[in-house]
Amino acid sequence: MSYKRIFHAYPEACTGCRMCEIVCSLNREKTGINPKRSMIRIHEDSQKGIYIPTTCHLCNDAPCIEVCPSAALSKNIETGAISVDEENCSGCELCIEACEFGAISLHQDKNIAVMCDLCGGEPKCVKYCMQKALIFLKPEEYDAMKSDAYLEK
Amino acid sequence: MFTSGWMGKVLRVDLTNGKISTEPLKEELMLNFIGGRGINSSLLYSETGPATDPLGGDNKLIIGTSPLTGTLVPTSSRFTITAKSPLTGILGDANVGGAFAPELKYAGFDFIIIQGISNNPVYLWIEDDRVVIKDAAYLWGKTTQETDRMIKEEIGDKEIRVLSIGLAGENLVKIAGIVTGVNIAARCGLGAVMGSKKLKAIAVKGSHTINISHPDKMLKLVDTIFEDYKTCQSWNWYPKLGWTTGQRGMGLSGCAPIKNYLVSGGNDYEKRQAFLDVETSEKYRFKDIACFSCPLACNKWLHMDKLGMKKAPAPGTGHMAIWEIYDYPFHVEVNDLCEAYGMDIYSVQGAISAAMEWYEKGIITKKETDGMEVKFGNKDAAISLIHKIAKREGFGNILAEGPIMAGKIIGADPDTTPACGYGKGTDHGPIDCTSMAMLTLALSVSTRGGGHTRCTPPMAWWGEETTVPERWKKIYRNAGAEEIMNKPWICHPVIADIVTYFETTNTSADIIEICKNTMEYYYFYGFKGIEIKDDLEWHAEWIEAVTGANVDRQYMETVAKRVLNLEKAYNVREGKLREDDMPSHRFMEKRRGEPLPLDGKSLDEKELQCLFDAYYEIHGWDPKTSVPKRKTLEDLGLSYVADDLESKVLRLT
Numbered sequence: 001m002s003y004k005r006i007f008h009a010y011p012e013a014c015t016g017c018r019m020c021e022i023v024c025s026l027n028r029e030k031t032g033i034n035p036k037r038s039m040i041r042i043h044e045d046s047q048k049g050i051y052i053p054t055t056c057h058l059c060n061d062a063p064c065i066e067v068c069p070s071a072a073l074s075k076n077i078e079t080g081a082i083s084v085d086e087e088n089c090s091g092c093e094l095c096i097e098a099c100e101f102g103a104i105s106l107h108q109d110k111n112i113a114v115m116c117d118l119c120g121g122e123p124k125c126v127k128y129c130m131q132k133a134l135i136f137l138k139p140e141e142y143d144a145m146k147s148d149a150y151l152e153k
Numbered sequence: 154m155f156t157s158g159w160m161g162k163v164l165r166v167d168l169t170n171g172k173i174s175t176e177p178l179k180e181e182l183m184l185n186f187i188g189g190r191g192i193n194s195s196l197l198y199s200e201t202g203p204a205t206d207p208l209g210g211d212n213k214l215i216i217g218t219s220p221l222t223g224t225l226v227p228t229s230s231r232f233t234i235t236a237k238s239p240l241t242g243i244l245g246d247a248n249v250g251g252a253f254a255p256e257l258k259y260a261g262f263d264f265i266i267i268q269g270i271s272n273n274p275v276y277l278w279i280e281d282d283r284v285v286i287k288d289a290a291y292l293w294g295k296t297t298q299e300t301d302r303m304i305k306e307e308i309g310d311k312e313i314r315v316l317s318i319g320l321a322g323e324n325l326v327k328i329a330g331i332v333t334g335v336n337i338a339a340r341c342g343l344g345a346v347m348g349s350k351k352l353k354a355i356a357v358k359g360s361h362t363i364n365i366s367h368p369d370k371m372l373k374l375v376d377t378i379f380e381d382y383k384t385c386q387s388w389n390w391y392p393k394l395g396w397t398t399g400q401r402g403m404g405l406s407g408c409a410p411i412k413n414y415l416v417s418g419g420n421d422y423e424k425r426q427a428f429l430d431v432e433t434s435e436k437y438r439f440k441d442i443a444c445f446s447c448p449l450a451c452n453k454w455l456h457m458d459k460l461g462m463k464k465a466p467a468p469g470t471g472h473m474a475i476w477e478i479y480d481y482p483f484h485v486e487v488n489d490l491c492e493a494y495g496m497d498i499y500s501v502q503g504a505i506s507a508a509m510e511w512y513e514k515g516i517i518t519k520k521e522t523d524g525m526e527v528k529f530g531n532k533d534a535a536i537s538l539i540h541k542i543a544k545r546e547g548f549g550n551i552l553a554e555g556p557i558m559a560g561k562i563i564g565a566d567p568d569t570t571p572a573c574g575y576g577k578g579t580d581h582g583p584i585d586c587t588s589m590a591m592l593t594l595a596l597s598v599s600t601r602g603g604g605h606t607r608c609t610p611p612m613a614w615w616g617e618e619t620t621v622p623e624r625w626k627k628i629y630r631n632a633g634a635e636e637i638m639n640k641p642w643i644c645h646p647v648i649a650d651i652v653t654y655f656e657t658t659n660t661s662a663d664i665i666e667i668c669k670n671t672m673e674y675y676y677f678y679g680f681k682g683i684e685i686k687d688d689l690e691w692h693a694e695w696i697e698a699v700t701g702a703n704v705d706r707q708y709m710e711t712v713a714k715r716v717l718n719l720e721k722a723y724n725v726r727e728g729k730l731r732e733d734d735m736p737s738h739r740f741m742e743k744r745r746g747e748p749l750p751l752d753g754k755s756l757d758e759k760e761l762q763c764l765f766d767a768y769y770e771i772h773g774w775d776p777k778t779s780v781p782k783r784k785t786l787e788d789l790g791l792s793y794v795a796d797d798l799e800s801k802v803l804r805l806t
Contacts, residue, residue, distance in 0.1 A: 012440075015441045015443035015450035016443055017448060017450060018446060019227075022225045023225055023372075026365065026368055031157070031364050032362030032365070033362055034223075034359070034361065034362040034363065044311070046334055046442075047301070047302060049439070049440040049462060051442075108360065128375070130382065131441075131448070131450065
């Protein structure tokens with residue numbers, strides 16, 4: 001098994017409050033907040049009521065890892081998170097292009113690729129999502145949630 | 154003292170000569186007024202005055218955020234827009250949520266001051282420190298939603314945030330508001346101020362970060378409040394009921410008026426019930442939407458067969474009984490029209506309901522109403538009037554002056570055929586406080602004219618003791634005021650104390666720009682955090698965590714009182730005294746005693762006057778005139794205001 005947990009976003013439950021973006025940018029920048037620096041982004045069309053949370057999908061055969069010419073990206077077997085080696089990343093943006101979810105961005109000051117690191121295993125965005133639009137569960141917890149929902153129907 | 158939270162810059166734009174300048178945010182302002190409504194009111198006091206024409210170039214449109222804006226503090230997305238009001242001629246401000254204020258801060262500005270008048274329609278485009286005045290000829294005449302979309306298309310960016318006026322603001326309709334996203338800064342006619350400056354919109358995008366002094370402390374506070382949210386009543390109500398929250402209690406309390414307040418509400422409860430049910434909500438609702446950094450998400454998108462996707466009307470406007478119309482899709486349509494035109498739905502409800510009474514009583518005829526039968530229950534006439542008000546066409550041109558002024562123009566008797574309001578020329582939405590002494594006082598003394606968000610104390614809704622939170626029951630009992638727990642129309646002097654307390658906490662919330670749903674406000678009784686520390690302590694801790702300033706409860710209270718006194722002084726300088734604080738006479742009449750508990754109950758006018766005496770006394774204001782005493786102002790560090798009042802208006806006691 002390549003990763004332990006399931007990271008999921010439910011666009012229909014997302015209200016666009018951006019708590020996830022705020023807390024992520026605070027966590028990454030330590031004292032500064034701007035949602036545009038977050039590793040989870042809400043893509044919105046507010047006049048249509050559409051809010052889609054987008055972040056790293058923890059792909060098994062991750063195109064971003066494959067495409068990196070300097071082998072700066074690697075996958076953590078334990079958590080499933082893909083991390084960027086700041087030393088090796090040249091800022092060539094190939095991974096950004098390769099990711100079909102738009103989950104990788106270029107750090108505004110450092111000029112390297114940045115992406116979700118699952119906050120080391122306990123993603124803050126999930127913790128601060130009151131609408132439960134984001135979940136991060138072990139496979140067995142996820143199964144239990146699904147079967148509970150099915151039984152309720 | 155304030156090291157973080159602030160961006161430290163004020164943007165000033167003079168539209169007459171196109172001059173754009175940046176000023177540092179003065180330390181003195183931060184210390185004395187903290188932010189938001191506080192600094193706004195202070196700026197308005199020093200930059201405008203009795204000689205200022207609300208629709209002239211010398212009026213200032215001030216947009217203010219707080220150090221908490223754009224941070225993780227829940228419901229901290231709000232901001233205040235302030236100007237001298239064209240509707241009332243006194244202090245005018247409107248508070249609104251959405252995502253504009255955080256974006257403004259990310260762009261590097263805490264405040265915007267707009268002055269002067271442009272020759273042709275323009276909009277302001279702020280991208281970080283680059284500010285440009287752009288041509289808005291192609292936007293003029295467009296609805297607020299169209300403006301939002303077209304600016305995003307022109308600039309080619311979906312992430313920008315737009316603040317705009319609709320046709321009503323352009324046409325200087327005095328009940329026009331300013332719209333951002335699905336939210337409107339509605340009250341006091343500030344849309345007309347923006348329209349008079351020929352400023353169609355402000356668009357903003359920013360890439361700066363807001364610094365937090367003590368992120369860990371902030372996170373800890375957020376964790377506590379998140380736990381509390383899950384146990385509070387509003388958290389239970391909003392996901393289920395959304396827009397109808399509060400309506401049930403109002404209906405039962407006789408607080409939900411019918412036919413221009415001719416009936417004090419309640420006896421139409423069955424007809425109203427249909428709107429209030431969870432089933433109705435589920436039938437139409439397909440999406441909850443939230444303001445920036447708000448976990449409550451009280452806005453709802455609806456899907457209606459004929460209308461398509463529309464926003465649900467806000468809770469306070471939860472019915473059209475004021476026009477004697479019970480039709481939910483119709484209500485949604487009205488709400489949507491008001492938002493597209495950028496108009497205050499409260500004032501529209503007030504203006505048209507008064508017109509309906511005038512028509513039925515023969516004060517106006519088809520001659521004045523352009524041939525329309527403006528009767529209660531006439532949906533077509535109502536819709537047609539909304540269009541006419543926004544375009545200032547025919548009879549709409551009179552109603553566009555606001556309900557109270559329209560009554561003066563057509564010569565309606567303010568006692569027998571009034572457009573109703575709570576003092577100082579402001580109408581109020583469909584809330585009738587006849588049976589609630591506390592709410593009557595709170596709304597009447599509001600410094601911008603009737604406004605329920607300025608102070609809503611805990612009362613015995615529908616005369617039921619159980620609706621009063623335990624904490625306040627004790628205070629009632631200690632004051633020997635048990636009887637008001639099931640007879641809320643009785644004017645016990647303790648009411649003045651309680652109103653003063655909640656006025657202070659709500660002012661403090663406006664200063665730090667958080668939503669009143671994160672307070673011991675009327676929908677938030679379940680909030681356990683309040684038992685540990687009260688609102689002012691919470692506010693002080695938020696400010697401390699974000700800015701690093703060493704502030705405490707006492708500091709917050711003093712700042713709130715300072716702001717209130719300054720605002721009061723502004724209105725006194727405009728000649729508004731005690732008699733201007735009084736609500737319409739109709740609110741003190743007994744109307745219809747019907748089956749529900751508080752229906753037909755009303756407060757006694759003489760007793761109410763004693764309540765006003767007590768309120769002014771507590772504030773250190775002269776009970777005869779309601780003018781702040783010199784000592785009161787001096788104690789709050791406002792001696793310059795005292796000097797100013799004495800030089801311009803009158804001798805202070």
